[in-house]
Amino acid sequence: MAKVLCVLYDDPVDGFPTSYARDDLPSIEHYPSGQSLPTPQGVDFTPGHLLGSVSGELGLRRFLESRGHTLVVTSDKDGENSEFDRELPDADVVISQPFWPAYLTAERIARAGKLKLAITAGIGSDHVDLDAAIEHDVTVAEVTYCNSISVAEHVVMMILSLVRDYLPAHQTVLDGGWNIADCVARSYDLEGMHVGTVAAGRIGLAVLRRLQPFDVRLHYTDRHRLPQAVERQLGLTWHASAADMVPACDVVTVNAPLHPETEGLFDDKLIATMKRGAYLINTARARICDRDAIVRALRDGQLAGYAGDVWFPQPAEPGHPWRTMPHHGMTPHISGSSLSAQARYAAGTREILESWLAGTPVRPEYLIVHDGKLAGTGAHSYSTAKDHKE
Numbered sequence: 001m002a003k004v005l006c007v008l009y010d011d012p013v014d015g016f017p018t019s020y021a022r023d024d025l026p027s028i029e030h031y032p033s034g035q036s037l038p039t040p041q042g043v044d045f046t047p048g049h050l051l052g053s054v055s056g057e058l059g060l061r062r063f064l065e066s067r068g069h070t071l072v073v074t075s076d077k078d079g080e081n082s083e084f085d086r087e088l089p090d091a092d093v094v095i096s097q098p099f100w101p102a103y104l105t106a107e108r109i110a111r112a113g114k115l116k117l118a119i120t121a122g123i124g125s126d127h128v129d130l131d132a133a134i135e136h137d138v139t140v141a142e143v144t145y146c147n148s149i150s151v152a153e154h155v156v157m158m159i160l161s162l163v164r165d166y167l168p169a170h171q172t173v174l175d176g177g178w179n180i181a182d183c184v185a186r187s188y189d190l191e192g193m194h195v196g197t198v199a200a201g202r203i204g205l206a207v208l209r210r211l212q213p214f215d216v217r218l219h220y221t222d223r224h225r226l227p228q229a230v231e232r233q234l235g236l237t238w239h240a241s242a243a244d245m246v247p248a249c250d251v252v253t254v255n256a257p258l259h260p261e262t263e264g265l266f267d268d269k270l271i272a273t274m275k276r277g278a279y280l281i282n283t284a285r286a287r288i289c290d291r292d293a294i295v296r297a298l299r300d301g302q303l304a305g306y307a308g309d310v311w312f313p314q315p316a317e318p319g320h321p322w323r324t325m326p327h328h329g330m331t332p333h334i335s336g337s338s339l340s341a342q343a344r345y346a347a348g349t350r351e352i353l354e355s356w357l358a359g360t361p362v363r364p365e366y367l368i369v370h371d372g373k374l375a376g377t378g379a380h381s382y383s384t385a386k387d388h389k390e
């Protein structure tokens, strides 16, 4: 029988919801690539309900306990003697969400003698030390595509918010003010701007598709070039690297995983090559950007705005400089955890558990590490520290 250790974010401060703003979720037949949505044998939750916080339990308790397995759910993941650290040594499976990541460091993996499977209930498994997972033969799987469109929508929202300078104007309303000149002094149209994405995978391509109707000029860089038909359809300009692309762009959006190739990519040097007054939107991972270089660039006007929802570490401390830097539109890490996305990643987590418990293969597109190497989506989208050195 397996012990499943699940780390989720805290319940709402006012308690677990008893009612919701909407009664249902739209029905989605398949993802844009044709990939099917999660296909578990069943679910024990109501789609549209809060599943990602501790009391939501990703809807897994009945499923696991009725089959004799143990489920431990906690939000206590950091610091000395956390519940996560106490429960880890005999856990077979760890489940964690990138929004509230249980950092599975090499040291923790070494102490987790029974660990065989680390599931990311979401997308982005950089909170797991992938080299250590490879070394210890731990399978790492994530629910590929579950929230890619959720994030793409958030990116478009943030691009428009920054370029139009929406948030300060809204604040003016909240404050009882009406100075139009203040509200428009930094407000532009997106139309005609050059917008580029670092990575055009599931999220990056969805962002490009959503932006095309705004009559912008679209650019991308990716280690895998898109099919020519897609480039033509969207009028894309491909660049061999982020360094080649960013000088051409008014808006840059980052949609690559965090791995050794992308860590620290947006540093003082790269940002200095961007157009003065460019906007940078990073919903991928915080450490793709140099934290203090972003603050400097906003203060001296090299960047006109920065938005995103990813921080390091998470949760971000109250004094994190991105909370107070000028011209930012940060949210806590929420873009991939809408109630719509939660229904998909809870179902996908159950699908992965069903396969693993039955000893049948996990869908290849869900795999990041398997059999001691990068596999599936992991082989396509990530590199290991070892690969990067070679």
Ligand code: NAI
Pocket (backbone or CB within 6 Å): 122, 123, 124, 125, 145, 147, 148, 151, 198, 199, 200, 201, 202, 203, 204, 221, 222, 223, 224, 255, 256, 257, 258, 261, 262, 283, 284, 285, 309, 310, 333, 334, 335, 336, 337, 377, 380, 381, 382
């Ligand atoms: P994906 O696997 O479909 O796409 C990743 C793309 O990055 C691939 O096309 C890959 O070729 C490209 N890539 C990898 N290394 C690169 C490099 N060095 N330079 C250029 N391109 C590179 O994944 P998806 O669904 O698009 O997600 C991307 C990332 O977004 C995730 O790994 C995660 O870190 C982040 N994410 C954030 C969420 C949030 O809530 N803020 C939710 C979901 C994902």
